[in-house]
Amino acid sequence: MQARFQGTDSYVASDDLRVAVNAAITLERPLLVKGEPGTGKTELARQVAASLGLPMIEWNIKSTTKAQQGLYEYDAVSRLRDSQLGDERVNDVKNYIRKGKLWQAFEAGEKVVLLIDEIDKADIEFPNDLLQELDRMDFHVYETGETISAVNRPIVIITSNNEKELPDAFLRRCFFHYIRFPDADTLRQIVQVHYPDLKQELLTVALTRFFEIRETPGLKKKPSTSEVLDWLRLLLAEDLSPEDLQKDASNALPKLHGALLKNEQDVHLFERLAFMARRKG
Incomplete structure (x- = not known):
């Protein structure tokens, strides 16, 4: 067989x-x-x-x-x-x-x-x-x-x-x-294979933030599985907390965004979103 x-x-x-x-x-x-x-x-x-x-x-x-x-x-x-x-x-x-x-x-x-x-x-x-x-x-x-x-x-x-x-x-x-790009549950499994010691609270916040970025309308290049793994590796190396990843109106760009956004158009898109959010505020 x-x-x-x-x-x-x-x-x-x-x-x-x-x-x-x-x-x-x-x-x-x-x-x-x-x-x-x-x-x-x-x-x-x-x-x-x-x-x-x-x-x-x-x-x-x-x-x-x-x-x-x-x-x-x-x-x-x-x-x-x-x-x-x-x-x-x-x-x-x-x-x-x-x-x-x-x-x-x-x-x-x-x-x-x-x-x-x-x-x-x-x-x-x-x-x-x-x-x-x-x-x-x-x-x-x-x-x-x-x-x-x-x-x-x-x-x-x-x-x-x-x-x-x-x-x-x-x-x-x-x-x-x-x-197909993995759903949230599958992506969580993939991450846990690579980073089994990653705290669940940080993982939940990071993946929520990641999918918000990936699903942003007008994004030229959506971040991939390999890029979210790189990003999480940097979050661990910098010892960032879940609070550090929370979205705020003053800056729509995520921490260490260079691991996720790979061209200037997408960076500018998030900068414009932050500017618009501040104006509304």
Whole structure:
């Protein structure tokens, strides 16, 4: 019977997220995870690997990343240089093949978790260029004439921040899950995993303040789970009390607001709200 993901002691996974992970494993399809930045998409792959006792291979996608790099790269320039120097390595083209993350996952001696992180950063053609390789779990190396096939089909987890639409043909091959921002009770559980000694009164006031900030109309970037954890860490480091976090008309900005508000427009928004509150007062 295949192992099932149940979450870990350090990662609070909702019921629907656990169902999504296990469904993707059963179907042997990539799990495409979307959600706001900071909601734990990348961490999910690490926790799945830890929960199932599997190694993890991580492929971080950038705007310049090409799909071919995930398979392999042929270093023709080095081979030409070595041929000019009379190096005997040039007689074997394999000396100039660099294995990509998919190749590493395919030839691993055991099942692995393969994370393709932030796929939406790459060119729009990037997902299409990986369709066949992720579907059939093999690819051809033209320079050597060999076909690389997965010894053990990896568990593939793909994350996206929704910066651009992904092609329908790619979506059809994935099991999809959107990680919603946690409600107050779930967020409290997440915080208690990271800061078990945090006093309940401070946690209640801090989370109330956090959700007030997050739900403020006109906010350009809502603070995420990772940002509230950073903020709470600072509150503990500064030994602030619940009273220190209480909202007042003179200053709508929370204490240590730089951990929560990440652009000047949002800071100015809270400054205007404080100004308006003072005028009404």
